[in-house]
Amino acid sequence: MAFDVAELFQKRHGENFTLHNEYLNPQLARVLKTLGFDRFYVRGEGCYLYDDKGERYLDFLAGFGVYALGRSHPAVKKALHDAIDLDLPNMVQLDCALLPGVLAEQLVGRAHEGLRRVYFCNSGTEATEAAIKFARRATGRPRVLFCDHAFHGLTTGSLALNGGKEFKEGFGPLLPGASEIPFGDAAALERELAAGDVAAFVVEPIQGKGVNVADDAYWQSVQALCRKHGALFVSDEVQVGMGRTGKFFAHEHYGIQPDIVTLSKALSGGFIPVGAVLCTDKVYMSVYSSLERAMVHSTTFGRNQLAMVAGLATLDVFDEEKIVERARQTGEAFDAALAALVERYEMLHAIRGKGLIIGLVFGKPESRGLRMRWNALEAMRTALFSQMVVVPLFHRHRILTQVAADNMNVIKLLPPLIAGQEEVDYFVGALDDVLHDAHHGSGLFREFGTTMAKSALRRGGQKPVMAPA
Numbered sequence: 001m002a003f004d005v006a007e008l009f010q011k012r013h014g015e016n017f018t019l020h021n022e023y024l025n026p027q028l029a030r031v032l033k034t035l036g037f038d039r040f041y042v043r044g045e046g047c048y049l050y051d052d053k054g055e056r057y058l059d060f061l062a063g064f065g066v067y068a069l070g071r072s073h074p075a076v077k078k079a080l081h082d083a084i085d086l087d088l089p090n091m092v093q094l095d096c097a098l099l100p101g102v103l104a105e106q107l108v109g110r111a112h113e114g115l116r117r118v119y120f121c122n123s124g125t126e127a128t129e130a131a132i133k134f135a136r137r138a139t140g141r142p143r144v145l146f147c148d149h150a151f152h153g154l155t156t157g158s159l160a161l162n163g164g165k166e167f168k169e170g171f172g173p174l175l176p177g178a179s180e181i182p183f184g185d186a187a188a189l190e191r192e193l194a195a196g197d198v199a200a201f202v203v204e205p206i207q208g209k210g211v212n213v214a215d216d217a218y219w220q221s222v223q224a225l226c227r228k229h230g231a232l233f234v235s236d237e238v239q240v241g242m243g244r245t246g247k248f249f250a251h252e253h254y255g256i257q258p259d260i261v262t263l264s265k266a267l268s269g270g271f272i273p274v275g276a277v278l279c280t281d282k283v284y285m286s287v288y289s290s291l292e293r294a295m296v297h298s299t300t301f302g303r304n305q306l307a308m309v310a311g312l313a314t315l316d317v318f319d320e321e322k323i324v325e326r327a328r329q330t331g332e333a334f335d336a337a338l339a340a341l342v343e344r345y346e347m348l349h350a351i352r353g354k355g356l357i358i359g360l361v362f363g364k365p366e367s368r369g370l371r372m373r374w375n376a377l378e379a380m381r382t383a384l385f386s387q388m389v390v391v392p393l394f395h396r397h398r399i400l401t402q403v404a405a406d407n408m409n410v411i412k413l414l415p416p417l418i419a420g421q422e423e424v425d426y427f428v429g430a431l432d433d434v435l436h437d438a439h440h441g442s443g444l445f446r447e448f449g450t451t452m453a454k455s456a457l458r459r460g461g462q463k464p465v466m467a468p469a
């Protein structure tokens with residue numbers, strides 16, 4: 001009998017955690033069980049996930065930023081069904097297919113005038129790897145600069161540019177010539193660039209880890225300094241590109257023109273993995289500089305037809321549904337509603353980010369009683385408070401969020417860009433409820449303690465969850 005996925009879901013219902021435990025990553029299964037995040041999700045639509053019990057979850061992780069259009073967008077689904085039914089000649093390899101050309105044209109058409117060419121791959125980390133190689137080849141220089149708290153992927157090249165020690169441990173030696181500098185510190189950048197051996201400065205316009213934002217003046221300096229010292233400026237927009245910040249490219253907020261821009265997550269339409277590197281003609285032609293070098297950098301599944309269709313359909317929806325403008329407006333609605341909670345709750349110190357990448361920044365309260373409670377929690381484990389908020393948001397209110405980084409009391413929200421006032425109101429109401437409990441009485445502490453008490457993690461003294469992206 002032919003393979004039937006619906007039937008498989010019925011037959012193997014509820015075996016998901018056992019199978020992961022047995023054949024995949026048992027630690028992930030363990031962490032999720034510990035936090036009580038172990039569910040059997042059966043459907044995703046728009047901003048929501050549904051489990052086998054019929055419960056609905058508001059998904060403010062959005063697959064770490066993949067679901068800009070929400071899940072199962074009908075226009076992307078239709079385009080993919082159509083593409084399959086057309087029996088498109090896929091991955092001929094010794095061919096220049098139409099669809100990659102059209103998608104590249106579309107991306108270049110949205111970018112600043114210096115970005116003329118596109119390289120397609122399958123993921124964010126592959127886009128980073130390509131950017132590193134392209135920059136080295138274009139400049140003939142070895143070094144690459146990155147920032148503390150940076151996240152550019154987890155393959156060995158991009159891992160060398162990771163600002164989190166916890167990801168690197170045990171995987172070295174990594175790419176030589178990668179140097180870390182503080183995010184937002186133009187003087188530190190200049191000190192490194194002055195050596196004259198830097199190929200590129202790779203940086204996220206808003207850092208995913210911690211939702212860190214730098215001011216306009218910093219970005220102006222970054223561009224000027226890179227140009228002055230002959231290094232390429234690489235804007236990693238894998239997470240914050242494609243409308244998330246309220247502009248199509250996040251760097252547009254600062255009026256700057258990076259030499260290389262990487263994209264991935266949202267371009268997939270939530271269906272087919274894809275990565276894209278946009279760069280100048282000069283950079284690109286330095287890589288593919290002769291007939292012999294025509295395939296010097298490539299990957300088997302890059303430019304595959306389904307990924308191209310998903311990308312084209314996604315961009316079409318962006319235009320049809322004015323996704324970028326909606327993200328900007330919904331971001332403003334979040335800012336206004338969350339600002340009121342900052343006023344009300346001592347432990348919520350600030351809201352940062354742009355558009356629909358939102359950081360809820362928690363910190364030590366002023367009043368004595370609350371400070372004691374805060375200190376007790378932080379003594380158990382650094383930045384435990386943010387985890388203590390994430391857990392009841394999920395259990396009480398069925399909202400999926402994440403801590404923004406290890407050892408940081410920041411929660412990161414990445415709502416789908418199709419989220420609207422209904423989702424803003426629901427989330428803010430839920431956060432209000434959880435923060436109210438955190439500030440009055442000890443219910444929340446007890447609730448969290450009960451969840452964690454069930455945990456083997458706590459006994460092992462390990463961190464409750466590693467924030468991957």
Ligand SMILES: Cc1ncc(COP(=O)(O)O)c(C=O)c1O
Nearest residue numbers: 123124125151152153238239469
């Ligand atoms: C800014 C940034 N760059 C690169 C990556 C790596 O992308 P991928 O997980 O597709 O390799 C991520 C992933 O979260 C990211 O947020």
